[in-house]
Amino acid sequence: MKKLFLISISFMLFSNSLQACCCYDSGQDDYHRLHYFMSQIFLDSELNNLAIDGEWRKILKKETPYKFISKKYAKKLDSLYLNSGQPNSFINFYKNTYKDSSNILALSHYAGSVFNLFNNTRRSDSIYYVNDTIPVSIEFSIYNFSMMLKEPSMFFWIEQNINFIQNWYEVDWKKVYTFCQNKEELDIVLSVEALLYGVTSAAILEKYIEMGGDINSQYFKLLLIKTTAEFEHIFEHDLKGNRYSHPNTSHPTEPKLFTDSYTYKFQTPEILESFEDYKKLLSELDIKNKFLLHTLRGYVAFLDADFKKARQEYKYVEKLLKSPNNLSKKVKREIKIQIQFLNIIIDSYLIETEKSYQNFIKNLSEIIKKIPKEYIKESYYEVGRDLALKRKDLVTAYQFSTFKNKQAAQLLEIIMNEENLISIYNIVKNKKLLFPKRFPVNHEYIILETIALKKLRKNDFDSAIDYFEELNKDSLQLGLCQLPYFQDDDFLGPVHYGEGIPKDPSHDKLAINQAYGGGNDCYDWYDCRYDKFNVKYDTINIEYNKLSFTKDLKLNLESIEKIKSQTEITTKEMNQLARLYYELSCMYRTHFWNYNCIWGGHAPWSIRHRYEFSFTLLGVDFITKKQTEYMNQYNSYKESIDYLKKAIETTNNLEDLAKYNFKLLEEYKNPPRYWFGTISDSIAESESIIITQKIDSLYKETNYFKDVISECTDFFPKGVKIKKVQTGYEKEPVNIVKKKNKKTSPIIILLIIGFLSIVTIIFISKK
Amino acid sequence: MIYNLRKPAILKQLNSIYDYELAISYLKDNLTKYPMNLKIALPAFSWGVHFQHGKMKGLINNTIFEDYKEERFEYIKPNLFKSKTVFYLKNHPINKRDMIRYEAVNPPELRKMIKYLKKNIKQDSLEIILFSLDSKFFNKNYNSYEKIISDFN
Numbered sequence: 001m002k003k004l005f006l007i008s009i010s011f012m013l014f015s016n017s018l019q020a021c022c023c024y025d026s027g028q029d030d031y032h033r034l035h036y037f038m039s040q041i042f043l044d045s046e047l048n049n050l051a052i053d054g055e056w057r058k059i060l061k062k063e064t065p066y067k068f069i070s071k072k073y074a075k076k077l078d079s080l081y082l083n084s085g086q087p088n089s090f091i092n093f094y095k096n097t098y099k100d101s102s103n104i105l106a107l108s109h110y111a112g113s114v115f116n117l118f119n120n121t122r123r124s125d126s127i128y129y130v131n132d133t134i135p136v137s138i139e140f141s142i143y144n145f146s147m148m149l150k151e152p153s154m155f156f157w158i159e160q161n162i163n164f165i166q167n168w169y170e171v172d173w174k175k176v177y178t179f180c181q182n183k184e185e186l187d188i189v190l191s192v193e194a195l196l197y198g199v200t201s202a203a204i205l206e207k208y209i210e211m212g213g214d215i216n217s218q219y220f221k222l223l224l225i226k227t228t229a230e231f232e233h234i235f236e237h238d239l240k241g242n243r244y245s246h247p248n249t250s251h252p253t254e255p256k257l258f259t260d261s262y263t264y265k266f267q268t269p270e271i272l273e274s275f276e277d278y279k280k281l282l283s284e285l286d287i288k289n290k291f292l293l294h295t296l297r298g299y300v301a302f303l304d305a306d307f308k309k310a311r312q313e314y315k316y317v318e319k320l321l322k323s324p325n326n327l328s329k330k331v332k333r334e335i336k337i338q339i340q341f342l343n344i345i346i347d348s349y350l351i352e353t354e355k356s357y358q359n360f361i362k363n364l365s366e367i368i369k370k371i372p373k374e375y376i377k378e379s380y381y382e383v384g385r386d387l388a389l390k391r392k393d394l395v396t397a398y399q400f401s402t403f404k405n406k407q408a409a410q411l412l413e414i415i416m417n418e419e420n421l422i423s424i425y426n427i428v429k430n431k432k433l434l435f436p437k438r439f440p441v442n443h444e445y446i447i448l449e450t451i452a453l454k455k456l457r458k459n460d461f462d463s464a465i466d467y468f469e470e471l472n473k474d475s476l477q478l479g480l481c482q483l484p485y486f487q488d489d490d491f492l493g494p495v496h497y498g499e500g501i502p503k504d505p506s507h508d509k510l511a512i513n514q515a516y517g518g519g520n521d522c523y524d525w526y527d528c529r530y531d532k533f534n535v536k537y538d539t540i541n542i543e544y545n546k547l548s549f550t551k552d553l554k555l556n557l558e559s560i561e562k563i564k565s566q567t568e569i570t571t572k573e574m575n576q577l578a579r580l581y582y583e584l585s586c587m588y589r590t591h592f593w594n595y596n597c598i599w600g601g602h603a604p605w606s607i608r609h610r611y612e613f614s615f616t617l618l619g620v621d622f623i624t625k626k627q628t629e630y631m632n633q634y635n636s637y638k639e640s641i642d643y644l645k646k647a648i649e650t651t652n653n654l655e656d657l658a659k660y661n662f663k664l665l666e667e668y669k670n671p672p673r674y675w676f677g678t679i680s681d682s683i684a685e686s687e688s689i690i691i692t693q694k695i696d697s698l699y700k701e702t703n704y705f706k707d708v709i710s711e712c713t714d715f716f717p718k719g720v721k722i723k724k725v726q727t728g729y730e731k732e733p734v735n736i737v738k739k740k741n742k743k744t745s746p747i748i749i750l751l752i753i754g755f756l757s758i759v760t761i762i763f764i765s766k767k
Numbered sequence: 768m769i770y771n772l773r774k775p776a777i778l779k780q781l782n783s784i785y786d787y788e789l790a791i792s793y794l795k796d797n798l799t800k801y802p803m804n805l806k807i808a809l810p811a812f813s814w815g816v817h818f819q820h821g822k823m824k825g826l827i828n829n830t831i832f833e834d835y836k837e838e839r840f841e842y843i844k845p846n847l848f849k850s851k852t853v854f855y856l857k858n859h860p861i862n863k864r865d866m867i868r869y870e871a872v873n874p875p876e877l878r879k880m881i882k883y884l885k886k887n888i889k890q891d892s893l894e895i896i897l898f899s900l901d902s903k904f905f906n907k908n909y910n911s912y913e914k915i916i917s918d919f920n
Contacts, residue, residue, distance in 0.1 A: 166858040173855070196860055199819055203853045203863035234820065268821035270849075270864040277863070 034232055035379035036345050037299050039225045041334045042292040044218055065105035081109040087116035091130055104151055111144035138169045143179040146192040191219035200227040202277035216288045231275055235303050290320055291335055307346045314339045341367050348387045365434045389617040395423045399434045412450050414630045421451045457633040461554035468547040535590050556580050578651035585643035593636035658699035662709050665691040770810035776823035785810050787876045798887050811897040813871030813904035827859045831903050835869055871904055874911035881919050
C-alpha cells in the first residue's frame with residue numbers, strides 16, 4: 001500500500017520524461033543449459049517459470065532493479081540517492097520509508113549508500129553507524145546487496161556490485177553471515193558467495209553446507225542444477241560424439257573439421273577429479289526432494305556414461321512415484337515423462353539393429369509429443385537427428401531438424417541426394433512427417449523446388465521443367481517458394497495474406513542480411529529477385545521466372561546443338577552460334593544461380609564452418625565431398641566465362657569479337673567477390689593484360705571499340721600505347737565494317753544526285 | 768616495453784611476463800633500424816595466472832611467491848600451485864583444484880637485458896622505466912633493482 005502511495009506521489013512530483021536504464025549486458029557468455037533435464041519440474045512454483053529451458057543464465061538473467069519499477073519512481077529514487085549530499089541521508093530515508101518493503105531499487109541504493117559511507121569515513125577516527133547497533137562496513141553493504149537475490153534475476157547486478165567492492169577492499173564473508181537475521185537470509189548470502197566463484201564445484205556446495213546453509217532451500221537446488229549443467233557443458237561434445245557409449249576408450253578424437261575450440265572431457269585431470277567430487281557429494285547428499293536427488297544422480301551417472309547406474313536411479317524415481325507422496329497429478333505425470341525421456345536418451349547410445357533403431361525413432365517421437373509444450377527444447381529433437389545422422393539416415397535426420405537454424409536447409413540443399421529429397425517429398429505429401437508443425441506451411445513446395453533446382457543445376461532440364469510446372473500449377477508457388485537459408489521467423493510464420501499461403505518470400509531481405517551490414521555488389525536486389533529476375537543482353541532486358549528461365553536455357557542449348565549437328569556451317573550461322581554462347585554466358589552470370597548471396601556473401605566460409613556440430617557425425621570425408629559437390633554445382637560463374645570464351649572461339653565477326661572480348665575483360669577486371677569459384681587475383685590480372693593487348697591490337701578500328709570500349713578509360717587510358725600481341729584463340733578477321741572513315745565512290749555520288757534531281761522535277765511538275 | 772611477451776592464457780609455459788631469449792628474438796633485427804630515440808620499459812612486477820578447468824580465469828595482481836606458499840595450495844612445479852580448497856585470495860575467488868601459475872622476473876635476467884640494450888642501442892642516453900614502482904614484488908626486490916640500475920649508470 002505504502003509502495004503504491006509513493007508511486008502516485010512520485011508521478012505528481014516528476015511529470016517530465018526521464019531515462020532509466022533497463023537491461024544491461026556485459027557480454028558474459030557462460031550460457032549453459034541442461035539438454036535433457038527438465039529442471040523446472042523439480043523447483044517450487046516461484047522459480048519454476050524462471051527455470052524454463054533449465055538455463056542457468058535464464059534463472060539468473062541479466063536484469064537491473066529498474067525493471068521492477070516505473071521510470072518516474074526510479075528517477076525519484078535515483079535523485080534521492082545521487083543528490084542527497086551525504087550517503088547517510090539515503091540510509092536514513094531508506095530506514096524510515098522502505099525498511100520492511102521489497103523495493104529492489106531502493107535496497108540497491110541503500111547497499112550502495114552503506115558502501116559509500118564506509119568509503120568516505122574509513123580514515124575518520126569516529127565510528128559511523130547505519131542504525132543503533134550496526135557500524136558501517138563493506139560487509140553490511142554486501143549483505144544488503146545479497147538480499148536482492150530474493151529476486152533471482154538480480155544476480156548479475158549483485159555480482160557486479162560486490163565485485164566492485166571486492167576490487168577495493170578485502171571482504172570478510174564470515175562477518176557478512178553475522179548480519180543474517182534468519183535461515184533464509186543465510187541461505188541467500190551463502191548462495192551469493194557460491195555463485196561469485198563462477199563455476200560451482202562440490203567444494204563450494206560443501207562450504208555452503210558447512211556454513212549452515214539449508215540443503216532443502218530453493219537456492220541450494222539451483223546450485224545443484226547449475227553444477228550439473230556446467231558438467232554437462234564440459235562433456236557436451238563427448239555426449240554427442242560417436243564413441244560415448246565406450247567410456248574406456250582413450251581420448252575421443254572427434255573429427256577435427258569443426259571442433260578445434262571445444263573442451264573435451266579428458267582435457268585436464270582436474271575436470272575429472274572435480275566431477276568425481278561432485279558424484280561423491282550427490283551420493284552422500286540427503287535432501288528431502290528425493291525425486292530431484294535421484295534424477296540428478298542418474299543424470300550425472302549418464303554424463304559419466306555409466307548407463308547401468310543411471311537406469312537404476314531412474315528406476316528408483318519411478319518406484320517413488322508409485323509409493324504414496326504429496327505430488328500433484330500434473331507433477332507426477334511430468335516426472336514420469338522426464339524419466340521415460342532420460343531412459344530413451346540412454347537407449348539412443350545402445351541401438352545396434354535396424355529394427356531396434358526403427359522402434360527407437362517411433363518411441364522417441366511419441367515421447368516428445370507427450371512432453372508439455374512449455375518444456376520442449378530443441379535438444380530433445382536433436383537426439384533423434386543425431387542418431388539418424390550416425391546411421392546416415394538423412395530422411396529421418398531431416399524430420400528431427402528445424403528451419404529455425406540452418407540444420408534443415410543444409411540437409412536439403414547440401415547433404416541430401418535426389419533420392420532422399422524424393423523420399424521426403426513423398427512423406428510430406430502423404431502427411432506422414434513426424435513433427436509437421438515444426439516446418440513451414442509451404443514445406444511441400446520448398447522440397448519440390450529444391451528437387452527442381454538440383455535437376456536444373458545438373459543440366460537435367462526436362463525434369464527441372466516438370467518439377468517447376470508442378471509448382472506452377474498453384475500459380476503462387478512458383479514465385480513464393482524458396483529455401484529460408486537465414487533464420488527468418490517472419491518467413492516461417494503463418495499466413496501473410498490469403499489462407500494457406502506463406503508470406504511473400506523475403507529473398508531480398510535474405511540477400512541483404514549480411515554480417516557486415518549495408519549492401520555490397522553481391523546482390524542486385526532490384527533486378528535479381530529469385531522468383532522474378534532479369535537477364536541483360538546488351539540493351540535487351542528479359543524478365544524471367546524459374547520456369548521460363550529453365551525453358552529458355554534449354555532452348556538455347558538445343559539451338560546450339562542443332563547448328564553444330566549440321567555438316568556445313570555458314571559464317572552467318574557461326575556468328576549466330578557465338579551469339580547463343582554469349583546469351584548462355586549472360587544467363588549463367590545472373591544472380592539466380594548465386595546462392596552465395598543468400599548466405600550473406602559468406603557461402604564458402606559458411607558452408608565449411610557453420611555446420612551444425614552434429615553433422616560431423618556423418619564423417620569428415622562425407623561432408624567434405626558433399627560441400628565440394630555443392631560448390632561445384634553452384635559455380636555457374638565459371639560456366640559463364642567458359643561460354644564467353646566459346647563465343648570468342650566461334651565467331652569471325654570483328655564487332656562481336658570486340659564485344660565478347662570486352663565482356664571477358666570486364667569479368668577479369670572486376671571479378672565478383674562473393675560467388676563460388678571466383679577467379680584468383682593473379683589469374684584475373686594476367687588474363688586481363690592479355691585481353692587488353694588483344695583488343696588494342698585487333699579491334700581498335702571496330703565501331704564497338706569507338707562507341708563503347710574507348711569510353712571506358714579505366715581499362716583503356718587515352719594516349720597510352722599498348723604493345724601488340726598475337727591472338728590466342730580466335731580466327732583471322734575477315735570483314736571490318738568501317739563507319740567513320742568510309743570513302744564513297746564518285747559514281748555513286750553522281751547517281752544519287754541524278755536520282756534526287758529526277759524526283760524533284762517530278763514533284764514540281766505534278767504540283 | 769619488454770614485458771608481457773606471451774599470452775598468459777597459454778597453460779603450458781613458464782612465464783608470460785618476461786623471457787630473455789624471446790625478448791632478444793623480437794629485438795635483434797629491429798633495434799638498430801628504429802629511427803627514433805627509444806625509452807625502455809622493464810618489468811618490476813609479479814602476478815598469479817589463475818586457471819580453472821584448464822582455461823585462464825583471471826590474473827591475481829600484485830601477489831608475491833610467499834602468497835602461494837601456504838597450506839591451501841598444493842605445490843606442483845616451481846611456479847605452479849593447485850588449490851586444495853575454496854577460498855578468496857586477495858579478493859579473488861579460488862575454487863578447489865584451480866591452478867595458479869606464479870609469474871615474476873628474475874633480476875639477473877634483467878641485468879642481461881640491460882647489458883644487451885646498452886650495447887645495441889646507439890643513443891647518447893637511454894631512459895629506463897620500471898613497471899611498477901609500487902608493486903609488492905619491486906619493494907621486495909628493491910635492492911636487486913637498485914644494484915642493476917647503479918651498475919647501468
